[in-house]
Amino acid sequence: MLFKILPKSxxxxxxxxxxxxxxxxxxxxxxxxxxxxxxxxxxxxxFDTLRLDFxxxxxxxxxxxxxxxxTLSTFRITKDSWEKQVDFNIERPFVLFGxxxxxxxxLNKLDKVLMGSVYPTPYYAAKRRNMFIIGIDCIPLSSCFCxxxxxxxxxxxxxxxxxxxxxRYFVEIRSAKAFQFLKGLSLSDPADSDHDLYLDxxxxxxxxxxAHVETSDLTKILDLEFESPVWKDWxxxxxxxxxxxxxxxxxxxYGVEETVALDLSSARKEKQLHxxxxxDFAEVAGGHNFRxxxxxxxxxxxxxxxxxxxxxxxxxxxxxxxxxGRSCLAEINVPDVIASIRHEEMVSDR
Amino acid sequence: xxxxxxxxGVPVYRPxxxxxxxxxxxxxxxxxxxxxxxxxxxxxxxxxxDFREAMTEGSDDYEIAFVEGCISxxxxxxxxxxxxxxxxxxxxxxxxACFGGVNQLKNRFxxxxxxxxxxxxxYPIASLPVRSLxxxxxxxxxxxxxxxxxxxxxxxxxxxxxxxxxxxxxYPVCMECQANENICLFDLGEPCLGPVTRAGCDSWCPNxxxxxxxxxxxxxxxxxxxxxxIMVKHGFSLETIIDRLDCFGGFVRESARLRDELExxxxxxxxxxxxxx
Ligand code: SF4
Ligand code: SF4
Ligand code: SF4
Ligand code: SF4
Ligand code: SF4
Numbered sequence: 001m002l003f004k005i006l007p008k009s010x011x012x013x014x015x016x017x018x019x020x021x022x023x024x025x026x027x028x029x030x031x032x033x034x035x036x037x038x039x040x041x042x043x044x045x046x047f048d049t050l051r052l053d054f055x056x057x058x059x060x061x062x063x064x065x066x067x068x069x070x071t072l073s074t075f076r077i078t079k080d081s082w083e084k085q086v087d088f089n090i091e092r093p094f095v096l097f098g099x100x101x102x103x104x105x106x107l108n109k110l111d112k113v114l115m116g117s118v119y120p121t122p123y124y125a126a127k128r129r130n131m132f133i134i135g136i137d138c139i140p141l142s143s144c145f146c147x148x149x150x151x152x153x154x155x156x157x158x159x160x161x162x163x164x165x166x167x168r169y170f171v172e173i174r175s176a177k178a179f180q181f182l183k184g185l186s187l188s189d190p191a192d193s194d195h196d197l198y199l200d201x202x203x204x205x206x207x208x209x210x211a212h213v214e215t216s217d218l219t220k221i222l223d224l225e226f227e228s229p230v231w232k233d234w235x236x237x238x239x240x241x242x243x244x245x246x247x248x249x250x251x252x253x254y255g256v257e258e259t260v261a262l263d264l265s266s267a268r269k270e271k272q273l274h275x276x277x278x279x280d281f282a283e284v285a286g287g288h289n290f291r292x293x294x295x296x297x298x299x300x301x302x303x304x305x306x307x308x309x310x311x312x313x314x315x316x317x318x319x320x321x322x323x324x325g326r327s328c329l330a331e332i333n334v335p336d337v338i339a340s341i342r343h344e345e346m347v348s349d350r
Numbered sequence: 351x352x353x354x355x356x357x358x359g360v361p362v363y364r365p366x367x368x369x370x371x372x373x374x375x376x377x378x379x380x381x382x383x384x385x386x387x388x389x390x391x392x393x394x395x396x397x398x399x400d401f402r403e404a405m406t407e408g409s410d411d412y413e414i415a416f417v418e419g420c421i422s423x424x425x426x427x428x429x430x431x432x433x434x435x436x437x438x439x440x441x442x443x444x445x446x447a448c449f450g451g452v453n454q455l456k457n458r459f460x461x462x463x464x465x466x467x468x469x470x471x472x473y474p475i476a477s478l479p480v481r482s483l484x485x486x487x488x489x490x491x492x493x494x495x496x497x498x499x500x501x502x503x504x505x506x507x508x509x510x511x512x513x514x515x516x517x518x519x520x521y522p523v524c525m526e527c528q529a530n531e532n533i534c535l536f537d538l539g540e541p542c543l544g545p546v547t548r549a550g551c552d553s554w555c556p557n558x559x560x561x562x563x564x565x566x567x568x569x570x571x572x573x574x575x576x577x578x579x580i581m582v583k584h585g586f587s588l589e590t591i592i593d594r595l596d597c598f599g600g601f602v603r604e605s606a607r608l609r610d611e612l613e614x615x616x617x618x619x620x621x622x623x624x625x626x627x
Contacts, residue, residue: 030538059531241545259508260508275525279570281566341516
């Protein structure tokens with residue numbers, strides 16, 4: 001790792017150097033009814049619309065590697081045969097310009113499932129391998145709990161990581177590619193005062209955490225509390241709407257559907273992200289539904305994130321970004337659910 | 351047209367299809383005629399023997415009946431029963447056919463005589479309270495929406511032709527809305543029936559920054575009581591919720607229940623958000 005200092009005025013130059021690729025970054029999407037700005041990731045062509053001071057985005061950057069809907073293959077149907085075309089749906093490399101540590105870690109977790117398994121997903125890998133990632137430091141919202149999940153720091157999975165020191169950025173350079181792109185810009189070595197500012201930034205971040213999830217022995221506690229009545233209470237509130245999975249940077253479940261065109265001369269196989277909270281998630285051929293109650297579906301969402309995945313990969317499938325809790329109309333959020341399972345007082349204010 | 355269709359070498363049976371309308375705006379049928387670029391393919395797949403909106407001659411020899419509209423007169427009941435007898439498959443086309451649609455709003459008036467005088471004056475029309483097709487006959491396939499989406503009809507017709515099953519999304523509109531990365535209307539201070547309404551429209555209204563009015567009726571496992579808790583929490587009155595639930599007729603039972611509650615509120619003066627929130 002190389003540490004450098006970049007004057008803020010130089011960042012537009014970096015943006016320009018990268019702009020032959022598709023640049024995706026946080027933009028201001030509007031304000032909510034209380035006047036709080038809402039951000040989301042979008043394609044950015046104008047550097048001035050990039051909002052690196054964003055709090056969190058409503059939706060994660062997941063759709064750029066794992067689109068909500070994606071055509072997996074198309075078929076040309078001839079008289080008594082067919083021809084299959086496969087496209088991994090990537091035209092140009094992506095630059096993710098401004099990911100917080102939680103979201104970088106989320107991509108690292110997705111990699112484990114979608115690229116590290118016996119059957120890697122080529123649609124995901126094609127996008128993931130053609131990607132340049134610039135991280136940016138953050139001040140957590142009251143609903144963020146990445147610290148509890150060990151994802152408040154990104155160690156891998158980025159090319160560059162910026163920390164805002166006021167007039168300049170503290171830059172961690174992780175890849176040779178990143179170094180190439182920075183070459184023409186006026187970089188300098190960090191001074192002692194920059195180190196101090198970096199530490200101050202770190203202290204401010206740590207002091208801002210409100211929400212917390214106690215993860216010690218959590219897999220075992222979840223096992224013990226499998227029949228806990230608490231699940232019923234949460235299930236009674238859940239709308240089975242799937243919003244939590246859609247906004248989550250690490251949910252990857254999907255369904256596949258084949259559609260034949262009206263003129264019967266072509267067909268298409270399409271993947272659509274699904275959610276374990278949806279009523280038909282565990283419905284199998286013949287109509288039997290293994291999880292007909294919302295309580296059991298909600299429970300399994302937590303079991304996948306905080307138990308099953310931990311047993312398989314020794315880490316949780318939740319990065320503590322807090323998006324699911326902020327978006328859930330029924331105000332169901334991870335810190336409260338886990339606290340209730342552990343018989344603790346609920347802590348977060350959403 | 352005419353020449354036999356095959357799919358992967360297997361001949362595809364071309365069913366005889368008829369379209370009928372009852373009390374409705376005929377907008378759903380128009381949707382079918384609308385997409386000219388796919389109309390010919392549609393006609394290749396089915397043989398249309400009766401379609402008053404598109405042709406002059408009609409025939410009684412059909413296998414699939416697409417029926418638009420709700421039932422609001424005695425003669426309509428008889429005609430619908432005849433159609434049911436002739437058709438192998440009866441398809442309810444659009445929200446009027448599925449739930450009564452906007453027309454069933456008139457059922458809310460306690461004095462139906464007054465409604466009749468306001469609308470028809472002295473004109474002698476025997477108009478009944480509005481019913482959906484399923485209130486009278488067995489419906490085999492429902493195509494939801496006000497109006498329906500032609501793409502959906504085309505998909506269903508293709509599936510019928512190929513013998514594939516017809517499945518509607520069981521989950522609510524929110525799932526599509528968030529896959530479209532909309533900002534939730536509740537965050538913008540507007541009500542929305544997305545959490546209880548069946549998806550399939552690709553969150554048409556929220557995509558255009560308008561809350562859902564429930565035109566596709568309830569999703570499987572939808573619980574309007576939970577939605578009510580959220581609406582109340584966001585400062586919307588029971589009347590607002592009832593108005594929305596009432597609009598297309600898919601939630602009549604729930605809105606009746608809320609109307610009872612509203613009467614109780616009138617007496618106690620407080621709304622219980624319920625739902626544990
Ligand atoms: S937990 Fe919340 S967001 Fe997730 S399905 Fe239930 S109601 Fe929807
Ligand atoms: S479960 Fe919730 S808090 Fe955890 S990563 Fe997903 S959206 Fe973020
Ligand atoms: S099972 Fe549920 S929690 Fe796990 S990835 Fe799938 S949708 Fe997300
Ligand atoms: S706008 Fe409506 S449909 Fe979309 S997420 Fe919000 S409640 Fe659901
Ligand atoms: S959003 Fe609601 S009202 Fe609008 S088309 Fe879809 S189901 Fe109908």
